[in-house]
Amino acid sequence: MSNPGQASTLSSATAGVGVATVHAVASSRSLKTKLRADHVNMVFGKGDQRVNVLDDISLEVGVGEFVCLLGPSGCGKSTMLNVVAGFLNPTSGQVKIDDQLVIGPDRRRVFVFQERGVFPWLTVEGNIGFGLFDLAESERNSRIKHYVELVGLQGFEKAYPRELSGGMKQRVEVARALSVNPDMLFLDEPFGALDSITRLIMRGELLRIWEAEKKTIIFVTHDIDEAVQLADRVIVMSARPAKIQKVVEIDVAHPRDISSPRYLALRDGILEAIGLAHKV
């Protein structure tokens, strides 16, 4: 376990952190800016109990871009997602979307929780149509039908969440988010509770939906493979207080060959940045 090679990678990586703050600004493909976070800091608690969770995070996300926030559990990446979604106010700094300051949640940008976010008292239809309360009945029904089909839940319209598998519940949540036609999606480890096979299938589905619906996506995960498989850019965050440690552009076209040399090189680069030698 404690071979010298691993130890040195670890120490060099930790030494790399904190030297300079990396800002994840504009991808090389120069997309129009959708979201811009400037020097976001987040401190929880008071006095001795103060915990610094986010440390000067700046990032920019382009229109239609798929960005993964990657970091160890408890590093603050979910906090960051809650800040950009408007559920939390940062201690300092600001977030702008479409050049407007984010002051609260908005139905143009929908947050997708883990599967537990579906409403257990509503059917699949009821959940997917939840955000469509201001539409006329017929419009509402046709939207529900469209998104039931998009996530492949035909035949389960009248089923309640407790009658569905974890993967199906997650589809319901994604469909509920998409049905209000948002232009951004925030996904907080959405597939974390699924088994590994379902997780792989759901990644494929998400990419298919992303390509069909052209949404801007920020996806939080602690799974390196997941990040490299999905994202246009991976933003690697350090342990708490979270800083942006590295930004990795994934220049591999979809569908990605996950055993291609380029994919593996990118993955290994991230492993190294996090401070893990790729040997177990």
Add this chain to the structure above:
Amino acid sequence: MSVTAQARRWEPLFWPLVVAAVLLFLWSYAVKWSGTNVFPSPMSVEHGTMQLIERGVLWRYMGDSLRRVATGYLLAVGIGIPAGLLLGWYPSAGHIVNPLIQMLRPISPIAWIPVAIVLFGVGDLASIYLVFLASFFPIVVSTMNGVRNVPSMYRRAGRNFGLSPRQLLSRVVFPAALPQMLVGLRIALGIAWLVVVAAEMIGADSGLGYLVIDSRNAGKRYDLVVAAMLLIGLIGLMLDIGFRRAERMKAVRWGFRDAA
């Protein structure tokens, strides 16, 4: 005969009836064996019940008791649920009122009987007031806790879709808290039925509770006392069964672990 895990249709009713028959037999045998002339046998209870029906008091007393429970209970629901929603929704209001509720709650409704008689006299109102009081606290407390325990994820999801506070309450918080509220409503109904009998024994001149005390006082008719007791038990069972049915509705079933 095949042994299957699935209970056959007649089984859930069959075994309780067998047990009841055995108990009836034991009861009747015990009365005969002991030679008591105070405690009635099942047969004399049956005769007594018939007499009550002939005199026309049985249905009237049952109706009176049920009407008092229904009135007091529905009042408690109508006031308790909004109050609980409010107290759960505004935590600061909850903190102010909660100590008072927790102090009043352990006072047995029976202890309120003298107060109820002073306030309302002997009759319907005193019993209704006691039923109201007994069912109000479980309803308020379970509603308040139900609202407080709604996972923040549901509230966030609701806010994310642009719901106004009013919509959030009716479309997210209320349905999310409903299973826990139903538990409180069922407990409250059970207590209400217990309390109406006690209340009628002292503060009324009709009803099943009055029947118990009146039969004993006017000629020690223990056959009628036992008849009234059995009726009280049966009605209580019916009320509970009815409520359990409601808990199996699909929109709330998720909140109950035992119902598949």
